[in-house]
Amino acid sequence: MVYEVRARSVEDNPPAARLRELTEQMPNAGVTEFGNVNVRARVDSRSKASTFVVADSTNETAQTITREEYDRIAGLQDSYIAGQDMVVLDGYIGSDPGFRTRARLVIESANANIAGMQRQLYYPIDDHPDAGHDPDTVVVYTPNLAAPGYPDDRLIAVDLAANVTRVLNSDYFGESKKGGLRMWNDIVFRRGGLALHAGCKVIPVDGQVKTMLIVGLSGTGKTTTTFTKQLGSQPVQDDFVALMPGGKVYTTENGCFAKTFGLDPKFEPAIYHATTQPDAYLENVSVDSDGTVDFFDTSYTKNGRTTWPFDYVDPADPAKLEPAEFLLILNRNENIVPGVARLDRAQAAAYFMLGETQGTSAGGKDEEGKALRVPGTNPFFPRVMADMGNRFLELMDGHPMQVFVLNTGRVGGPEGDERSKKVTIPHSSAFVQGIATGTIEWETDPDFGYEVATAVPGIDDDEILQPRRLYERQGRLVEYDERVAQLTRERTAYLAAFAGLDEAIVKSVG
Numbered sequence: 001m002v003y004e005v006r007a008r009s010v011e012d013n014p015p016a017a018r019l020r021e022l023t024e025q026m027p028n029a030g031v032t033e034f035g036n037v038n039v040r041a042r043v044d045s046r047s048k049a050s051t052f053v054v055a056d057s058t059n060e061t062a063q064t065i066t067r068e069e070y071d072r073i074a075g076l077q078d079s080y081i082a083g084q085d086m087v088v089l090d091g092y093i094g095s096d097p098g099f100r101t102r103a104r105l106v107i108e109s110a111n112a113n114i115a116g117m118q119r120q121l122y123y124p125i126d127d128h129p130d131a132g133h134d135p136d137t138v139v140v141y142t143p144n145l146a147a148p149g150y151p152d153d154r155l156i157a158v159d160l161a162a163n164v165t166r167v168l169n170s171d172y173f174g175e176s177k178k179g180g181l182r183m184w185n186d187i188v189f190r191r192g193g194l195a196l197h198a199g200c201k202v203i204p205v206d207g208q209v210k211t212m213l214i215v216g217l218s219g220t221g222k223t224t225t226t227f228t229k230q231l232g233s234q235p236v237q238d239d240f241v242a243l244m245p246g247g248k249v250y251t252t253e254n255g256c257f258a259k260t261f262g263l264d265p266k267f268e269p270a271i272y273h274a275t276t277q278p279d280a281y282l283e284n285v286s287v288d289s290d291g292t293v294d295f296f297d298t299s300y301t302k303n304g305r306t307t308w309p310f311d312y313v314d315p316a317d318p319a320k321l322e323p324a325e326f327l328l329i330l331n332r333n334e335n336i337v338p339g340v341a342r343l344d345r346a347q348a349a350a351y352f353m354l355g356e357t358q359g360t361s362a363g364g365k366d367e368e369g370k371a372l373r374v375p376g377t378n379p380f381f382p383r384v385m386a387d388m389g390n391r392f393l394e395l396m397d398g399h400p401m402q403v404f405v406l407n408t409g410r411v412g413g414p415e416g417d418e419r420s421k422k423v424t425i426p427h428s429s430a431f432v433q434g435i436a437t438g439t440i441e442w443e444t445d446p447d448f449g450y451e452v453a454t455a456v457p458g459i460d461d462d463e464i465l466q467p468r469r470l471y472e473r474q475g476r477l478v479e480y481d482e483r484v485a486q487l488t489r490e491r492t493a494y495l496a497a498f499a500g501l502d503e504a505i506v507k508s509v510g
Contacts, residue, residue, distance in 0.1 A: 003138045003164055005106055006078065007086040014087060016119060016279070022087075022112030023281075029113065033291040035278035039113045043154075043172040044284050044301040048379065050147075050154040050170075057160035058186075059384050065157060070166075073147065073157050077166055080145045085109040090135065091122020091254075093184050095318060099242070099250045101187060103180045104135035111143045117173045117281045117307040120255035136187070137163045139179035143171035160186050160382055173283055173305065177257055181240050182380040184252065189383060193244035194391045197378040198327075199226030200237040200249060202316045203436040210436055211249060211322050213241065213401075216330030217357045217377040219303075221408035223258045224425060225330065227270045227313060230433040234316035235270075247323030247399035253310070260285050260304040263295040267425050274312035281307045326435055327401045330377070332358040332409040336471070336483050339423050339464040340431040341405045342442055342451040345396055346508035348403035352376055353389040353498070353505060354491055358409060373494055386500035393502055405450070406431055411467040412474070419474055421464060430458035447484045449508075 011018070020037065023029050029039045055064035065073075087107050094100035103122060107115050147155035147168040154169040156179065163186075165179040185195040199214040199222050216222035226235050237251040238258065244250065258271055260282065265272040274280060285304035286297035295304070329351050331337050343351055355374040375385045376392070396403075408428060413420035434440040434456045442451040445466075453465040463470035471480035491509040495501060 002134045003104075003106070003140060005081070005086055005088055007081050007084055009085045011085075011087045011109065013090055014115075016116065019087070019112050019116035019119060020279070022109055023116050026110065026113065030287055031291060032282065032287050032293050034276040034280070034293065036276070036280045036282060037113070038282035038285050038287045038293075040300070041171045041173075041284055043170045045172065045303050046174045046178060046379075047152065047154050047156060047170055047172070049151040051156040051158070053158045053160065053382050057158075058382055059387070060382060070157055070159055073155060073166060073168070077140060077142055077145060077168060080142055081106075081140075084142070087112060087115045089115045089119055089122070090125050091119070092125060093122070093137070093180055093252050094242075094250055095123045095254070096250055101137060101184055102133060102135045104138045105141065105176055105180075106138065107141040107176070108143060111141075111171055113281060113283070114141065114143070114171070114173050114176050117257070117283070118176050120281070120307045120309055121177060121253040121257065123254045137165075137180050137183040139165045139167065139176055141167040141176055141179070143167075143169065145169060158182060158382060163187070173307070174257070178380050181252065182382055184240075185378070185380055186382050188242045189387065189391065191244070193242045194388065194395060195378070195381070196241050196243050197239070197376060197380070198237075198241050199223060199235065199239065200241050200251065200321075201226050201233050201235050202321070203231055203233040203432075205231065205436050209322060210326065211324045212326040212328065212432070212436065213243070213249070213324050214328045214330065215352065215377050216408075217355065217372070217374055217379075219259055220330045220332040220357050220377070221428065222330055223256070223271065224268055225328070225406070225408070225428055225432065227268065228425060228429045228432070230429055230436065235310075235313055236316045236318050236321060238310070243324060243395055245395060245398050247325075247401065249321050249324050251318040255307055255309050256313070257305060257307050260295050260306050261298065261302045270313045274308040275306045277308060277312060279308070323399060324401055327403045328432070328435070329403065329405050330408050331356050331405055333407045334358065334410040334414045334420065336411065336467045336480060336487070337405065337407040338411070338445075338452045338467055339407050339427055339459070340435070340440070340453055340456070341445070341448075343403045343405065344450070344508075345393070345400070346504045347450055348396060348401075349389055349393040349502070349505045350491070350495060350508045351405055352392050352403075353385070353495060353501070354509075375498075384498075384500070386498045389498065389501050389505055393505065402435070404435060411464060412470045421461070421470065423464060427459060427464060430456055433457070448488075
């Protein structure tokens with residue numbers, strides 16, 4: 001079914017300059033010292049509690065709405081749109097001619113920054129012979145229409161049968177981006193693959209270019225790890241990829257949607273350079289009255305964001321990707337997770353499903369700072385979770401990858417605990433380079449059964465590599481052992497709760 005836009009006026013695929021003009025007219029927008037535009041949105045993170053999938057379009061049973069209720073919401077939204085000025089934006093999720101998905105965003109002109117940001121992420125349709133075809137996914141977005149009766153009077157209603165997502169009463173750009181990608185998740189699964197909430201980079205090693213995937217919840221260091229250079233590495237994708245049989249990887253976006261909190265050119269030069277370009281869009285970044293930007297100010301939110309074209313960071317050509325060889329699972333932890341651990345087949349699927357991390361501002365105040373488990377670190381998978389774990393194991397069996405857990409947080413305690421140690425960006429970079437070059441030395445961890453590093457080039461702190469050593473030196477082994485028992489018990493129970501999940505995955509953490 002094709003969604004027809006009936007509105008007071010419609011601007012069909014306006015150019016970037018027009019979207020920038022409309023954005024600057026917004027009362028909550030301002031031009032920064034870099035010449036780019038920042039919008040202070042009412043909503044500062046994704047709205048998980050307000051997201052519902054139409055029950056007859058998914059095998060998931062949690063947080064669904066009936067077809068009748070969806071139709072009511074659709075009528076409400078369409079009646080509102082009839083009196084509004086709207087923008088329609090078309091593009092592609094993905095660039096591969098045989099795999100890409102045609103996508104459309106319908107958004108109020110009053111919130112043109114969302115269209116401007118989305119335009120930077122879509123692959124353009126201009127040069128494709130099928131440019132006039134109907135879209136495969138549609139996001140209908142009315143930031144200024146309330147949805148009474150839903151959490152915060154806000155609703156993201158997802159119909160996977162028609163691949164239409166309706167967003168009401170959120171002006172956070174992430175709902176546009178994730179609206180399309182959530183539907184694309186389902187499309188990829190039905191094609192026999194798995195959508196991964198992952199960055200992708202290529203690393204040249206001894207004349208070969210190796211493909212690495214970096215899985216992680218928003219704010220755990222996925223973008224930083226993807227863009228940090230090792231041996232002349234190049235980024236390929238920042239946020240979502242499709243992993244298909246044989247290790248084939250397809251990318252999704254022609255731009256980047258990155259967090260800006262703590263952005264420092266010393267540690268993240270590529271991201272800083274791109275973010276400070278005149279055509280980058282900023283959202284919820286601290287900007288004073290004269291346009292000065294402060295990436296460290298959190299008085300409004302830590303979840304400041306930016307979009308910009310991917311060609312600002314010297315990307316590798318996604319059409320030339322070799323099959324994935326490495327997969328990193330990021331875990332922003334603060335206790336006994338080592339800086340790096342190597343996993344076997346079943347453990348890889350288990351830790352992928354555990355999706356353990358510490359919540360960040362990307363998930364809102366309900367998640368920030370809390371220990372989370374998000375299967376696949378992908379909060380946008382619109383099916384039962386067992387489908388994700390079993391498909392991951394199936395893809396691993398058809399194309400084995402080397403899989404690792406990387407802790408991007410701390411060991412020994414939270415920030416402010418003088419006994420703890422930070423796993424820094426240089427630490428993580430050394431782990432990535434050691435993985436790619438095969439220069440890390442390993443031994444089996446007696447508590448968890450995975451392998452921990454005994455030596456990593458560039459790392460001289462064995463307590464980052466093996467947290468048990470830190471706890472032992474500090475006389476805290478009882479605490480360590482209690483934490484081991486607690487994690488083992490919790491992980492087993494968590495995985496066992498997914499009906500239909502392969503038993504080997506559950507047993508691997510017991």
